[in-house]
Amino acid sequence: MQMMLPGLMGAVPLLTPFLPGSNLNPEDLPDAVFREIVEMENGDTLRLEAGFVRRTIGTRTFTMYGFNGQYPGPLIRVAQGAEIVVHFTNHIDLPTAVHWHGVRLDNEFDGVPGVTQDPVQPGESFMYRVRFIDAGLYWYHPHHREDIQQDLGLYGNIMVDSPDPDYLGPVNGEDFLVLDDLLIDDAGILPYGLEGAVQTLMGRFGNQLLVNGEPRWEETVHRGEVRRLYLTNVANTRTFNLVLEGVQLKLLGADVSKFERESFVENVILAPAQRYLVDAHFDKPGTYVLTNSIQAIDHFNAVFYPQVDTVGVITVLDEPVDENHANTFEELRENGDVIADIDQFRSEFARPVDHELELVVRAVDMPSSMLAVMALDTLYYPPIEWNDAMPMMNYLSTSRNLTWVLRDPQTGLENRDTQWRFTVGDVAKIRITNQRRGFHPMQHPIHIHGQRFLVISKDGVPSNNLAWKDTVVIPVGSTFDILLEASNPGRWMAHCHIAEHLEAGMSMVFTVEDP
């Protein structure tokens, strides 16, 4: 069925189509290579360059970006407590900066143009001094038009290892899996907007899922192996529901710490920017698939339908592993160090709410016909939008005709007008409500820079197993209470980590002052 829509016929996003490198001959660009692991000691310097690369995905070639010519960017591996210097140079065609996601570093190196630094112009450099006080899995990415730059490949992991050899249980091997997607058609990557972001309604869902920049991750292990999976979602908007069918998974940690208690899980849900640490036990030979398993929505028939995309294949050999960790895998550890750390804050869980945020959307100049159709759909929104169920309407939404809002209901101030101030040592309870009201609410992965927080309750139900976080996804209609430890002075950003929502205004700046 094909029908023209009178109200929208001829409509295109009111922004100039933009595809970086479209004037370059891909044959003149270096082939991107798979990421290297860069082991760094305290005081070491890393030279990091953002530049154009030629990427081959499946059988097709694209002009994309890369850090140091790699996909993903180099995996930086450092010891907890280390401080490194990163000498960054911008060789792409846009201003940029590097944000060290989740890292409680000095404010001036947080990499947020307009807040902590000026953007690094093409051809210019910036020196970052990055200290790692928390063990865990982090990542780095641009914080300037990340809807384009991150989408085109500018991202990489950081693994901060604890000095405690027993910090995590023993495993036979590790895999770092960076989850992403890319929106392509027969002509290549679909253009972005030059003056601002397009697809601001739901964010840019790709139709090619990627693991470590490839359509499919492949691994071969021995029977009985326990492997540690370090999972990072770098997609602009897609939330993943990862399933490794037939394989037992143990959830160890989240963004900034381990959980208080390990737990067995059947699947792992990652919103953009979130990380999880999972152990997988392959006790039987065979082939196992890693899938993204969702219930997509068909708006026309108002039904959900299953959609399963294979993103990885693990072959388990019949040959047994040399060192069998099955017994320790079966144990669910209680992490006394995490519990003791959180114990210092537990008495604050019952404190009154210090600040509130409401997450809403506001149309500025969208076609009225679009608004009308969307109003019909306002009667129900799923807690999570797993797929782009209305791609054309999404395509027509831009950072000019749509505003996503962080609203402080106590003051009525919104986005960059909010004025939250803390002093180092403060603990604040922040209540975040994702309002159902509105013409198209959607989940929001809220990221707070430079600090750490605990998700202490959801819809009034206390959390029963905590981990320190830097990004929390707020489903539609939910209210979360988080406890923020204001530990790091400076002017910091908090925002939705759906790249297009950020470009459509959904950010605020707060201050943490020295006592």
Add this chain to the structure above:
Amino acid sequence: MESGIDLSGMRTVHIRASVIGVVPLLWLGVVGGPVEEEVPTLRMTGVHVTCMDSPVNLTWRDPELVSLRPTQRAPGSRGSMTLTQPISPFGVTVNPVGNHVYNVTVQVDRLRRRQGAVYVVWAAMPELDEYIQLGALGESNTLTAPLAWNKFMVFVSEEANVEVERWEGPILLTGLSPSGRMHTMAGHGPFEDVSCQQYY
């Protein structure tokens, strides 16, 4: 490649209505929604649209709370169904096939209990191809049970005992999950002359 996105039209100037949500506009004619209001309403002019002729108030309502409607076998009864999500380390509770996991709480009022009868709550897929017994209403006419379906019907039947594998007694109240409000575009215009009232 993920199969869920139709890219047709994105590189052309014409919008192809293979996109689901735009179809009703063919029949809506001139429509206008509020731009800055948080609660959208529809204002229709001049075009016959079935759902607009119905008394249904097409404004926002709490998606997690729906009414159970009495059948003719239970006049005067009323009920509600509330969905909450159990706590999860991921902040959202979803099972491996991608269904949201809910605790379904059914509350029935003004139920005329017949001596010896039990009142059993069922959930069924809209096509009735799958169904599950959630349990029997307690003394307070309330039941809470887990369920991992996205779109489903809930109904209460009167039974001789709770051991029945399928409802045998009369159905007293019925309701549709909040996702039932997801507006089918196939139920309007040239497709079917169906009032959207049936979805409430």
